[in-house]
Amino acid sequence: MRVDLQQAIHMLQQGQVVAIPTETVYGLAADARNDEALRQIYGIKERPADNPLIVHLANISQVSDWASDFPPLAQHLAKAFWPGPFTLVLPAKESVSHIVRAGEPTVALRVPAHPLTQQLLQACGLGLAAPSANKYTHLSPTTAAHVEASLGEEVAVLDGGACQVGIESTIVSVAGDEWQLLRHGMISELAISQVAGKPASRVATHTPKAPGQHLLHYSPRTPSLLLDSVEAIQAFVARHEHCVALLMQATEVGCPSLVLGNTPEVAAELLYSQLHRLDAMGAKHLLIHAVPNSNEWAGIRDRLQRATYR
Numbered sequence: 127m128r129v130d131l132q133q134a135i136h137m138l139q140q141g142q143v144v145a146i147p148t149e150t151v152y153g154l155a156a157d158a159r160n161d162e163a164l165r166q167i168y169g170i171k172e173r174p175a176d177n178p179l180i181v182h183l184a185n186i187s188q189v190s191d192w193a194s195d196f197p198p199l200a201q202h203l204a205k206a207f208w209p210g211p212f213t214l215v216l217p218a219k220e221s222v223s224h225i226v227r228a229g230e231p232t233v234a235l236r237v238p239a240h241p242l243t244q245q246l247l248q249a250c251g252l253g254l255a256a257p258s259a260n261k262y263t264h265l266s267p268t269t270a271a272h273v274e275a276s277l278g279e280e281v282a283v284l285d286g287g288a289c290q291v292g293i294e295s296t297i298v299s300v301a302g303d304e305w306q307l308l309r310h311g312m313i314s315e316l317a318i319s320q321v322a323g324k325p326a327s328r329v330a331t332h333t334p335k336a337p338g339q340h341l342l343h344y345s346p347r348t349p350s351l352l353l354d355s356v357e358a359i360q361a362f363v364a365r366h367e368h369c370v371a372l373l374m375q376a377t378e379v380g381c382p383s384l385v386l387g388n389t390p391e392v393a394a395e396l397l398y399s400q401l402h403r404l405d406a407m408g409a410k411h412l413l414i415h416a417v418p419n420s421n422e423w424a425g426i427r428d429r430l431q432r433a434t435y436r
């Protein structure tokens with residue numbers, strides 16, 4: 127069910143769940159201070175209760191409503207990367223719902239850049255808990271139609287067009303003057319090191335369960351395989367029926383294929399929509415050409431490894 131901005135604001139204020147666009151992926155949003163609304167998110171997603179949610183805020187000044195400590199290093203990172211595809215894990219205030227943080231002593235916060243969601247956050251005045259709007263472990267949605275295909279037509283969706291970043295935010299936890307990378311994304315580890323003025327701490331200050339790090343995640347239903355070269359894809363296709371392939375550039379490989387693109391920005395934007403399309407073809411094997419093993423491709427490489435984990 128599609129809803130407009132005013133309906134979305136009203137529903138969220140009433141404790142209902144609405145799928146909302148962000149620049150990364152669509153999120154399944156609810157009032158982060160309303161435990162009943164939060165339980166609905168877990169129910170609709172079929173997500174285990176030990177997997178905490180990100181709270182989305184309108185601006186940096188709201189951090190102090192949620193975090194008990196906002197160290198200078200975290201402030202510096204927030205000023206550099208917000209609004210944007212960047213999530214900060216900080217010590218939680220005691221008042222933060224134990225459902226939203228899944229019992230962790232920390233809370234994950236993000237100020238998204240999508241203009242419609244910015245309007246929504248400013249108008250509704252709530253912190254919005256929002257995991258990606260897909261069933262647990264399935265492919266993430268980057269359009270309103272993806273949300274409906276995964277969660278059903280009865281879920282309310284605010285349509286903000288196709289997501290432009292295309293993969294989930296980079297997650298960084300900060301404790302004192304140390305930081306750790308919890309999830310790769312389009313803001314790279316190198317970019318964060320440069321702003322932080324130092325590399326990530328190798329000693330875990332606090333080890334969250336972070337089930338986003340679950341190896342099988344972001345997965346197509348079609349059995350998927352990551353291969354290092356076009357030649358390896360061609361050789362596989364020659365020996366197996368009903369293959370489809372995701373390639374970095376258009377090449378004849380002997381089976382239907384879609385192209386991801388040559389730059390990390392384009393590839394990230396297209397990644398989930400191309401995987402959704404290939405998955406819908408009902409093939410026996412989905413073959414994926416591995417992207418380069420370099421810093422700026424790390425977020426995409428991480429999603430591909432999880433999509434193909436066996």
Ligand code: TXA
Pocket residue numbers: 148150151152153154177178179180211213215227230232233234236256257258259293294295297308309334335336337338339
């Ligand atoms: O781009 C994104 O981050 C999207 C959009 C909707 O904002 N959201 C998203 O949410 O990807 P989700 O729930 O699919 O992934 C959130 C990740 C999970 O891996 C979760 O474990 C981690 O954030 N997380 C949340 N709170 C945490 C905490 N307190 N400590 C450590 N990890 C946390």
Ligand code: MG
Pocket residue numbers: 257258266
């Ligand atoms: Mg997710």
